[in-house]
Each structure stands twice: as structure tokens, then as C-alpha cells.
Amino acid sequence: xxxxxxxxxxxxxxxxxxxxxxxxxxxxPAAALFAxxxxxxxxxxxxxxxxxxxxxxxxxxxxxxxxxxxxxGLDELIKKVVSAGKFKCTSDFSRIADIDAVTLAIQxxxxxAASLEPDFDALIEGIRQVGRYLSKGALVVLESTIxxxxxxxxxxxxxxxxxxxxxxxxxxLAHAPERVMVGRLLRNIREHDRIVGGxxxxxxxxxxxxxxxxLTTGKVIPMSATAAExxxxxxxxxxxxxxxAINQLALYCEAMGINVYDVRAGVDSLKGEGITRAVLxxxxxxxxxxxxxxxxxxxxGVKISKGKLDYPAGLDSxxxxxxxxxxxxxxxxxxxxxxxxxxxxKKSSGSRVAILGWAFIANSDDARxxxxxxxRNLLIDAGCSVTVHDPHxxxxxxxxxxxxxxxxxxxxxxxxxxxxxDEYFKLDAKVLKxxxxxxxxxxxxxxxxxxxxxxxxxxxxxxxxGRGDKNGHDIR
Ligand code: SAJ
Numbered sequence: 196x197x198x199x200x201x202x203x204x205x206x207x208x209x210x211x212x213x214x215x216x217x218x219x220x221x222x223x224p225a226a227a228l229f230a231x232x233x234x235x236x237x238x239x240x241x242x243x244x245x246x247x248x249x250x251x252x253x254x255x256x257x258x259x260x261x262x263x264x265x266x267x268g269l270d271e272l273i274k275k276v277v278s279a280g281k282f283k284c285t286s287d288f289s290r291i292a293d294i295d296a297v298t299l300a301i302q303x304x305x306x307x308a309a310s311l312e313p314d315f316d317a318l319i320e321g322i323r324q325v326g327r328y329l330s331k332g333a334l335v336v337l338e339s340t341i342x343x344x345x346x347x348x349x350x351x352x353x354x355x356x357x358x359x360x361x362x363x364x365x366x367x368l369a370h371a372p373e374r375v376m377v378g379r380l381l382r383n384i385r386e387h388d389r390i391v392g393g394x395x396x397x398x399x400x401x402x403x404x405x406x407x408x409x410l411t412t413g414k415v416i417p418m419s420a421t422a423a424e425x426x427x428x429x430x431x432x433x434x435x436x437x438x439x440a441i442n443q444l445a446l447y448c449e450a451m452g453i454n455v456y457d458v459r460a461g462v463d464s465l466k467g468e469g470i471t472r473a474v475l476x477x478x479x480x481x482x483x484x485x486x487x488x489x490x491x492x493x494x495x496g497v498k499i500s501k502g503k504l505d506y507p508a509g510l511d512s513x514x515x516x517x518x519x520x521x522x523x524x525x526x527x528x529x530x531x532x533x534x535x536x537x538x539x540x541k542k543s544s545g546s547r548v549a550i551l552g553w554a555f556i557a558n559s560d561d562a563r564x565x566x567x568x569x570x571r572n573l574l575i576d577a578g579c580s581v582t583v584h585d586p587h588x589x590x591x592x593x594x595x596x597x598x599x600x601x602x603x604x605x606x607x608x609x610x611x612x613x614x615x616x617d618e619y620f621k622l623d624a625k626v627l628k629x630x631x632x633x634x635x636x637x638x639x640x641x642x643x644x645x646x647x648x649x650x651x652x653x654x655x656x657x658x659x660x661g662r663g664d665k666n667g668h669d670i671r
Contacts, residue, residue, distance in 0.1 A: 326357025343496030392423025455661030479641025480566025482555025552614025
């Protein structure tokens with residue numbers, strides 16, 4: 196099988212024309228970096244001309260990034276590759292026919308985590324578009340985080356159905372998962388090692404040819420497509436597990452009346468002799484598009500695999516349990532809030548809560564799956580009136596997000612910190628007391644950003660995640 200493909204690729208020569216499907220946080224920086232390489236002649240960004248995202252096409256062709264938030268170097272790079280004529284954006288998918296290598300960076304959320312049902316509609320539609328216009332000798336690479344087995348299984352099947360070609364014989368197929376974080380997209384693509392996994396050795400080699408030029412300090416790590424899928428889903432699942440471990444510990448420390456940050460510093464001090472204690476940070480919850488779903492991709496991967504799993508039936512895996520611990524943290528924030536209001540002699544119903552932070556991660560405008568949302572919903576169900584402040588997030592469906600801290604705090608009974616944005620580290624207890632203007636005030640710190648003693652000293656009822664050393668303080 197491989198030899199035929201190898202012959203086709205040798206005759207075709209090196210990759211010159213690249214296509215990137217999905218002009219989002221992953222696709223746009225990837226396309227710009229490909230276009231910035233002299234070895235490649237041109238890059239086409241493919242974007243559906245839909246009401247919600249069609250606007251990106253004209254913006255990109257004008258050399259402007261449609262991505263919100265700070266992305267160092269991206270605006271300049273897009274301007275550079277567009278004015279050099281190396282990058283264009285189009286909604287004409289038939290142009291895939293001229294492309295040597297096409298990558299797909301499309302969202303892969305879960306429709307139902309409990310039943311491990313992913314929502315692959317957008318991904319399948321993207322793969323179908325590629326299959327419809329696929330040429331012999333082309334390389335197709337999935338960059339989205341996907342259920343292990345998807346490249347060899349679903350993707351291969353759809354591409355072969357649509358194109359009438361055979362993967363590994365007429366075209367190359369691989370998985371090269373993205374490893375980017377908002378706020379440092381270009382750096383992550385250049386500097387992180389790149390996992391590249393083909394459905395066969397020839398496909399792996401062709402994919403290595405595609406990604407090598409873009410890497411600066413990062414190196415390519417070749418493996419099989421399924422191993423690459425497991426690698427990506429595992430690295431996020433393990434991060435989620437590490438966060439769940441410190442969140443569980445934080446709950447324990449609250450119950451035991453001690454400060455989790457003392458324990459964290461203590462545990463973290465055990466170093467050397469190859470000992471690494473990757474102790475992460477507890478908090479108000481885990482959000483974003485990645486950690487909230489990649490565990491379920493891994494779980495589904497083992498479920499759909501042909502092998503038999505030797506593990507007690509009905510017992511949650513440690514990974515799924517970690518998801519549940521992290522999903523509990525916004526609920527814990529709510530419980531802390533209700534308890535603090537009681538200490539302040541107030542009922543939840545009728546109390547005003549000011550939420551600080553809607554973004555899922557600090558100093559970003561990215562509000563995908565924000566932990567603030569389940570927290571807000573619980574407050575509203577309990578009869579609280581809620582205001583929301585975030586310095587970066589522009590808008591969010593059905594939630595008024597204000598950029599005016601003063602307006603959000605005025606008359607509030609509770610200030611609750613859900614995201615660790617830099618400006619919240621400067622919150623002044625006296626100023627807040629004046630703005631809130633209530634007799635007994637409450638502060639609930641979900642990211643350990645404020646000085647507990649300062650607020651307690653100003654008469655606040657303080658609650659902090661993991662702060663068992665303070666949560667039962669005497670009220671001034
Ligand atoms: N969080 C904590 N405590 C911590 C770290 C994070 O509560 O110590 C929370 C954050 O507040 C946030 C969530 O977890 O709500 C996710 O934060 P993150 O720092 O993991 O950010 P992501 O999800 O954008 O990035 C992850 C990264 N994965 C790993 O580091 C293994 C990134 O490298 C991936 O590229 C990204 O997922 C992705 O796209 O998969």
C-alpha cells in the first residue's frame with residue numbers, strides 16, 4: 196500500500212500549496228505561520244461564509260485578525276503574509292482540488308458527556324468538503340482534538356466515501372494535534388514539540404515535512420495516528436486531573452482549618468532526584484474548550500476501541516471523577532457564598548452579588564465554558580440579583596457583562612472573584628466597602644487574589660477556596 200503512495204508523492208514533489216480549514220484560534224495562526232515559510236508557495240484559509248463567522252473572510256483578506264484579545268505578533272504576521280500575497284481566505288472549497296496539504300482545525304465539543312456522545316457535525320462537514328475536492332497525492336491532517344480512533348476510523352471513511360480515493364494508497368492522512376493557548380498562539384506553535392501521527396509511515400513522513408519548517412525550538416515527535424490522538428487527549432486529561440487533585444485538597448484544607456497554599460508550597464518544595472511535584476492551583480472551576488471535554492474524548496476512545504478494558508464495571512475512571520471534582524468547584528463557590536451571607540446575617544434571596552471575571556482563564560477574553568456561568572445560574576435560582584464584570588470579555592449570550600467595576604459593585608452585598616485577571620489583585624478593601632455601601636459585606640475569593648486580612652479588617656465576611664485558615668474568622 197505505502198509504496199504506491201510513496202511513488203505518487205515522490206512524483207508530486209515537495210508540499211507547496213497548503214489549505215487550512217477553520218479560521219479560528221488554531222487555524223488562523225497556523226495558516227499565517229505556514230504562509231510565512233519560504234518553502235511554501237501559498238496558503239488558502241477556508242471559512243464557511245456563515246452569518247456567524249463569514250465576516251472573518253474579508254477581515255483576513257484585508258490583513259486584519261478577527262481574533263479578539265492580545266495575540267503577540269499575530270496582527271503583524273497576518274498583514275505581512277497577506278500583503279506578500281502568500282495568504283488568502285476563501286469560502287470556495289472547490290479550490291481544495293489544487294492543494295498539496297490541507298489541515299482541519301474545527302471545534303469538537305461534546306453533545307452529551309455522560310453518554311460520551313461528541314458533536315462531530317462541524318468536523319464531519321469539514322472532512323466531507325475536503326473529500327469532495329481531494330486530489331491524488333494530497334495530505335490531509337486533523338489538528339482538532341478528537342476521540343482516539345477518529346483519524347483511522349471516521350475521517351478515513353468519510354474521505355474515501357467522498358473522494359473515491361483510498362487513504363494510504365492515493366492520499367496521505369494524519370493527526371497533528373494543536374497545543375495552543377490563547378494569548379500565546381504563535382509562540383506555542385513554534386516552540387512546543389509537535390506530535391505528528393500518520394495512518395502509515397508514508398503519511399507520517401509527509402506530515403513531518405509539513406510541520407517541520409514552522410517549528411523554531413519545538414521538534415517533531417512522529418508516532419501513529421491513534422497514539423497521537425491518545426497523547427493529546429491524555430495531556431489535557433492529566434492536567435485536569437492535576438487541577439482536580441489540588442481542588443480536592445483545597446476542600447480538605449477548608450474542612451481542616453488550614454491554608455492550602457501553605458500545603459502546596461510545602462509539597463512543591465520536595466524536589467531533586469527526579470522528583471517532580473506538578474502541583475497546580477485550586478480555584479473556582481475549570482473552563483475553556485479543552486480540559487472540559489478532552490477527558491471524554493479519551494474515555495470514548497477506549498469505549499469504541501476493539502480491545503477489552505479490564506476495569507470494574509460502573510466505576511468512574513479517575514479521569515471522569517476528576518471532571519466531576521472540577522465541575523463541583525462553581526457549586527462550592529455558591530455554597531461558600533450562601534454560608535458567608537448567613538454569617539453576615541443575610542439570606543440569599545434578595546441579596547446582590549457582583550461577579551468579577553467571566554473569562555475562563557486570566558487576562559484573556561476567551562469565555563468558552565466559563566466556570567462563572569454555573570455559579571451565576573445557582574445564584575439566580577437562589578433568588579440573588581447578579582451583576583457581572585470582566586475587563587476583557589466583550590459579550591456573552593444572555594449575560595450583561597460590564598467593563599465598569601464601579602457600576603457592578605455599587606450596592607452589592609457580595610463580591611465574588613471567579614477569574615484571576617491582573618486588575619483584581621489590586622482590589623482595595625476600603626474602596627470596595629465604600630462602593631458596596633452595605634453594613635455587612637461578603638467577599639468570596641475563587642482565585643486567591645486578595646489579601647484576606649485586609650478585607651476582614653474592613654468588616655467583610657471573607658471566604659476563599661482552600662483558605663480554611665481564614666474562612667471561619669471572627670467578624671469585625
Ligand atoms: N486552571 C486551574 N488551576 C490551574 C490551571 C488552570 O483552575 O492550576 C483552570 C483555568 O482557570 C481554566 C482551566 O483550568 O479555567 C484551563 O486552563 P488551562 O491553563 O489548562 O488553559 P487551556 O485549557 O486553554 O489550555 C490547555 C493546555 N493544555 C495543557 O497544558 C496540557 C494547552 O497547552 C492546550 O493547548 C489547550 O488546553 C488545548 O487547546 O488543548
